[in-house]
Amino acid sequence: MVNQIKTSLIGLGRMGAEPSKRLESSVPSGWLPISHLETIIKNKNCLLEGICDLNKKRLNEISKIYGIKNIYTDYKQMLSIENPKFVSIATRTNEKKEIIFNSLDNGAEIIYVEKPLASSLVETKKILEYVDNKKAILGYGVNRRYHKSYREVKKIVDSGEFGNLEQIVIEHGYSNLLWSHPHSIDLILFFSGTHQIENITAKCNFRSDCKLTDELFIDDDPLVEFAKINLRNGISAIISKGRGLNTRLYLQKAIITIYSDAYKVEIRKINKSGYLDNPYFLDFNAIKSCTENIFENMINCYLNKEKLMISNKEILTNAVVRSGIVFSSLNNSKKIEINQIPDNLKISGFNGFAYA
Numbered sequence: 001m002v003n004q005i006k007t008s009l010i011g012l013g014r015m016g017a018e019p020s021k022r023l024e025s026s027v028p029s030g031w032l033p034i035s036h037l038e039t040i041i042k043n044k045n046c047l048l049e050g051i052c053d054l055n056k057k058r059l060n061e062i063s064k065i066y067g068i069k070n071i072y073t074d075y076k077q078m079l080s081i082e083n084p085k086f087v088s089i090a091t092r093t094n095e096k097k098e099i100i101f102n103s104l105d106n107g108a109e110i111i112y113v114e115k116p117l118a119s120s121l122v123e124t125k126k127i128l129e130y131v132d133n134k135k136a137i138l139g140y141g142v143n144r145r146y147h148k149s150y151r152e153v154k155k156i157v158d159s160g161e162f163g164n165l166e167q168i169v170i171e172h173g174y175s176n177l178l179w180s181h182p183h184s185i186d187l188i189l190f191f192s193g194t195h196q197i198e199n200i201t202a203k204c205n206f207r208s209d210c211k212l213t214d215e216l217f218i219d220d221d222p223l224v225e226f227a228k229i230n231l232r233n234g235i236s237a238i239i240s241k242g243r244g245l246n247t248r249l250y251l252q253k254a255i256i257t258i259y260s261d262a263y264k265v266e267i268r269k270i271n272k273s274g275y276l277d278n279p280y281f282l283d284f285n286a287i288k289s290c291t292e293n294i295f296e297n298m299i300n301c302y303l304n305k306e307k308l309m310i311s312n313k314e315i316l317t318n319a320v321v322r323s324g325i326v327f328s329s330l331n332n333s334k335k336i337e338i339n340q341i342p343d344n345l346k347i348s349g350f351n352g353f354a355y356a
């Protein structure tokens with residue numbers, strides 16, 4: 001075992017610290033533990049040194065459940081006392097940039113942060129530049145690409161057994177852009193194997209009182225009707241309103257469907273008449289969770305043993321596509337070329353109750 005890496009957690013809400021018990025009978029294998037805290041505790045290379053939340057009641061509650069003594073309401077104080085090498089961040093989006101900058105300035109070398117990273121391209125670029133300059137490792141909370149079943153399906157797609165991948169359809173329901181679709185967009189980038197986007201056509205529905213300001217700010221987390229994204233490698237992708245949390249991969253010789261967050265993976269070959277053969281199902285026996293996989297991967301990357309499962313370019317492209325979806329929608333669902341998307345378009349992620 002390597003020397004344990006001092007790890008601190010900021011934000012003890014649902015993603016940060018809600019015990020897995022809440023989801024035990026409702027999610028497929030490979031999802032639990034999902035909270036940052038349980039994942040840190042389970043990882044033998046992490047030494048938990050400090051948890052922090054502005055909300056004292058929540059802090060005390062979590063400290064009691066997990067028997068953690070070094071607790072803080074001020075994350076800057078925690079950073080200066082504990083000096084973590086690894087900082088895990090599960091606050092809402094507005095706070096993330098400042099926390100990342102302060103963590104890196106305090107000597108952190110590994111950051112895990114929930115999606116979305118920021119609410120505009122300008123901010124996203126600033127964060128990624130800062131991370132790059134510090135040569136830090138950045139993990140990003142787009143869970144599915146770290147799940148064993150999604151990764152095994154990607155190997156099948158890339159093997160060429162079923163010909164080329166032609167289209168990707170993501171069915172994550174009629175849901176909010178910043179809250180849900182960083183996941184959809186990430187799956188598109190993951191399976192297409194590229195971060196090079198050609199153009200985007202999309203329609204969103206905005207809250208009735210939300211208007212774009214002259215500064216290109218919109219105080220909303222719009223609901224996405226549809227988005228069509230053309231990638232430079234010829235693959236196209238659709239974010240549909242379809243429900244079920246499914247990912248459909250249309251290849252030349254088969255359709256592969258990952259149902260309901262990898263509850264089932266189905267393959268249907270296309271026969272000579274163009275019809276679908278009977279389905280067969282694959283089970284990849286995902287024992288470790290997505291969050292465990294990315295934490296292990298970040299540490300292995302830190303130890304120069306593995307390549308990171310996600311690149312900063314993919315994180316940036318995710319933000320480009322989100323802005324492109326809103327910009328197309330604001331322009332009557334016109335097809336938007338990638339270089340037309342304004343960097344300063346800011347989408348707050350406010351759904352009328354809370355921020356993403």
Ligand SMILES: NC(=O)c1ccc[n+]([C@@H]2O[C@H](COP(=O)([O-])OP(=O)(O)OC[C@H]3O[C@@H](n4cnc5c(N)ncnc54)[C@H](O)[C@@H]3O)[C@@H](O)[C@H]2O)c1
Pocket residue numbers: 010011012013014015016052053054055058073075090091092093095114115116141142143178179356
């Ligand atoms: N990966 C996923 O599947 C997934 C799912 C849901 C939410 N998310 C994302 O995770 C993030 C957190 O979501 P959540 O539902 O856990 O939110 P939450 O509101 O339940 O928790 C956020 C916590 O951060 C604390 N906080 C805020 N500012 C702080 C600061 N400066 N210092 C210390 N603590 C601070 C709050 O008090 C709160 O307890 C959001 O950005 C959300 O979009 C990701």
